[in-house]
Amino acid sequence: MFKQSIKMSFKAISSNKARSFLTMLGIIIGVMSLVVLVSLASGATGSVNDSMNSMGKNVLTTTIMDDKGNPMVQSDIDEILEACPAIYDISPYLSGIANVKNGSQYESVSITGVQSNYFDVKGVELIDGRNIIDIDDKNGNYIIIIDENTANLLFNSIDVIGNQVYVNGYDFTVIGLIESASDDSYTGIIPFNTMTRIGLSESSYKSFYVDSVDQTDFTLAKEQLEMHLTARFSYDDEAFRIMDVTVMLDAMNEINSIMMILLGGIASISLVVGGIGIMNIMLVSVTERTKEIGIRKAIGAPNRSILLQFMLEALVISLLGGFIGLILSFIILQIATVLVSTMTFTISGSIALIAIGFSVFVGVVFGLYPAYKAAKKPTIEALRHSV
Amino acid sequence: MIKLNNVSKIYNVGGEVIKALDDVTLKIEEGEFVAIIGPSGSGKSTLMNILGCLDVVDIGKYILDGQEIEKYTDDQLAKIRNRKIGFIFQSFNLLNKMTAEENVGLPLIYQGMKDSEIKVRVKEALEKVGIYHRRKHTPLELSGGQQQRVAIARALVSKPTLLLADEPTGNLDSKTSADIMTLFHLLNDEGNTIVLITHDNDVAKQAKRQIRIFDGRCQEVNLNV
Ligand SMILES: Nc1ncnc2c1ncn2[C@@H]1O[C@H](COP(=O)(O)OP(=O)(O)OP(=O)(O)O)[C@@H](O)[C@H]1O
Ligand SMILES: [Mg+2]
Numbered sequence: 001m002f003k004q005s006i007k008m009s010f011k012a013i014s015s016n017k018a019r020s021f022l023t024m025l026g027i028i029i030g031v032m033s034l035v036v037l038v039s040l041a042s043g044a045t046g047s048v049n050d051s052m053n054s055m056g057k058n059v060l061t062t063t064i065m066d067d068k069g070n071p072m073v074q075s076d077i078d079e080i081l082e083a084c085p086a087i088y089d090i091s092p093y094l095s096g097i098a099n100v101k102n103g104s105q106y107e108s109v110s111i112t113g114v115q116s117n118y119f120d121v122k123g124v125e126l127i128d129g130r131n132i133i134d135i136d137d138k139n140g141n142y143i144i145i146i147d148e149n150t151a152n153l154l155f156n157s158i159d160v161i162g163n164q165v166y167v168n169g170y171d172f173t174v175i176g177l178i179e180s181a182s183d184d185s186y187t188g189i190i191p192f193n194t195m196t197r198i199g200l201s202e203s204s205y206k207s208f209y210v211d212s213v214d215q216t217d218f219t220l221a222k223e224q225l226e227m228h229l230t231a232r233f234s235y236d237d238e239a240f241r242i243m244d245v246t247v248m249l250d251a252m253n254e255i256n257s258i259m260m261i262l263l264g265g266i267a268s269i270s271l272v273v274g275g276i277g278i279m280n281i282m283l284v285s286v287t288e289r290t291k292e293i294g295i296r297k298a299i300g301a302p303n304r305s306i307l308l309q310f311m312l313e314a315l316v317i318s319l320l321g322g323f324i325g326l327i328l329s330f331i332i333l334q335i336a337t338v339l340v341s342t343m344t345f346t347i348s349g350s351i352a353l354i355a356i357g358f359s360v361f362v363g364v365v366f367g368l369y370p371a372y373k374a375a376k377k378p379t380i381e382a383l384r385h386s387v
Numbered sequence: 388m389i390k391l392n393n394v395s396k397i398y399n400v401g402g403e404v405i406k407a408l409d410d411v412t413l414k415i416e417e418g419e420f421v422a423i424i425g426p427s428g429s430g431k432s433t434l435m436n437i438l439g440c441l442d443v444v445d446i447g448k449y450i451l452d453g454q455e456i457e458k459y460t461d462d463q464l465a466k467i468r469n470r471k472i473g474f475i476f477q478s479f480n481l482l483n484k485m486t487a488e489e490n491v492g493l494p495l496i497y498q499g500m501k502d503s504e505i506k507v508r509v510k511e512a513l514e515k516v517g518i519y520h521r522r523k524h525t526p527l528e529l530s531g532g533q534q535q536r537v538a539i540a541r542a543l544v545s546k547p548t549l550l551l552a553d554e555p556t557g558n559l560d561s562k563t564s565a566d567i568m569t570l571f572h573l574l575n576d577e578g579n580t581i582v583l584i585t586h587d588n589d590v591a592k593q594a595k596r597q598i599r600i601f602d603g604r605c606q607e608v609n610l611n612v
Binding site: 004011012015291292294295296297298299300301302303304305379380383 | 436439441442461462465466468469470474480481482484493494496497498541545
């Protein structure tokens with residue numbers, strides 16, 4: 001009987017194609033907005049996370065904004081390390097942009113001047129070559145670690161160890177190769193003192209990467225550092241800035257998930273509106289088919305089979321609408337991925353399931369009342385109905 | 388088989404009380420061919436609805452095959468209609484979106500019968516009324532007489548004990564009516580109990596027994612006079 005009821009509901013739906021499609025459209029649009037909006041939001045979250053992850057392991061990026069005429073020196077760093085047990089290590093760095101050249105190939109590369117502990121603190125791993133060591137920094141050697149993008153641009157190869165490049169006209173030897181952070185980033189790493197030697201930056205302890213003993217939680221390290229630096233700079237907590245990437249990341253993810261819930265909520269409303277459309281059409285259909293209901297009951301249809309018939313009709317419409325909506329969402333997200341080249345948008349299995357589940361829910365909830373109305377029609381009155 | 392004991396059916400329309408059936412007592416045995424005749428508004432359809440378990444009595448008792456009908460729920464009544472009663476209506480009451488064979492098979496679907504078995508039974512019923520060759524047609528593609536044959540096939544398909552026909556020839560011309568009446572005689576000869584409702588004396592005369600109804604009151608017609 002169930003099989004027969006399914007057949008009958010498909011027949012009823014296909015016998016009034018235009019109306020069924022328009023009813024379905026409400027569900028199609030509802031499912032589409034739900035899936036597309038939520039997928040776009042989660043795609044954005046994903047790409048934020050990706051770019052954050054590509055920055056390597058977490059560190060506290062600390063910048064001195066105003067040294068109150070009393071700049072930091074190496075002994076300050078030693079003091080911090082002593083005063084803040086939660087801090088594992090501190091790596092000062094300098095940054096600048098230099099013209100890096102090999103033959104006729106050149107590129108503006110962002111250069112970071114670092115000390116030997118940089119690689120440990122930032123968790124940077126070389127693909128090839130060696131790290132900068134203390135002696136390189138002490139002597140201000142003309143050596144450089146470049147990233148893959150720069151290597152490919154200058155040498156058309158990543159086999160570059162031992163090659164010479166010109167950095168702002170100075171002759172440097174390539175000693176190492178690192179991964180590129182993104183497709184369009186060009187970076188180089190040179191010793192801290194070399195940076196000042198070639199005049200790329202003045203020698204100053206203004207920027208630091210700070211690593212925490214506890215690798216999962218930087219809060220304590222940040223607290224201790226804040227306290228120490230506030231005291232160091234005449235109790236002005238505006239004199240420096242400490243950035244914790246994970247905190248930013250968490251904040252961003254929170255905003256994104258709030259957005260996802262908001263968008264999902266709005267989309268759900270359109271699904272509910274679609275459901276009301278189904279209910280409306282089913283009520284019309286029940287009225288139109290009063291005679292049919294009467295005939296069926298007269299020849300022995302029990303109430304539950306009438307109920308089932310109309311329920312299934314609502315369910316088939318909403319499920320079909322759900323699937324069509326899902327397919328269209330997939331197409332739209334593919335197009336969005338092509339248009340926004342830096343992000344990929346995919347439908348997660350869970351949102352697809354939620355969308356289909358929601359369609360079923362809408363079909364059942366909004367199909368129930370009309371179906372119940374149909375089933376409860378008194379046989380004799382339904383039979384007497386003119387159409 | 389059928390027993391009506393002091394049955395009344397009362398409608399209350401806008402404060403006015405209409406006794407559609409007024410203290411009707413009636414007995415119909417298995418294998419009978421009974422015509423119920425009366426003018427318009429006399430209560431014929433009301434009687435048929437009660438006999439067919441489509442409606443329930445207000446006063447009195449209806450006993451079908453020894454079972455008191457008032458005691459049953461909607462779904463139990465549906466089951467009784469499905470197994471024991473075959474309906475034939477003046478306006479055929481076929482489902483226009485279905486083919487003849489689908490219409491005829493419908494009562495069996497509600498019995499939960501297997502497809503293969505339904506097919507055999509439908510063919511048998513359609514052949515009996517001589518309309519098997521038009522089984523793929525929908526009612527709108529058939530003439531009135533053909534539609535009524537399909538409706539009769541639908542009434543026969545579940546092998547009911549009682550055939551109830553409410554003005555089955557009311558919408559047909561005299562030639563087609565005669566054909567349908569011949570079919571009823573044949574079915575009665577095969578042992579079917581038939582209750583035929585009509586306001587046409589010529590049709591009523593063909594039955595073995597006539598009951599006249601007037602203002603909701605029944606009276607046996609003595610055919611020997
Ligand atoms: N649902 C109803 N509500 C109120 N009155 C009704 C209802 N059904 C029938 N009646 C009344 O009951 C009486 C008998 O009606 P019924 O339909 O049984 O007549 P009938 O003999 O079948 O007439 P016809 O030959 O015109 O079909 C009529 O007066 C009718 O108005
Ligand atoms: Mg009538």
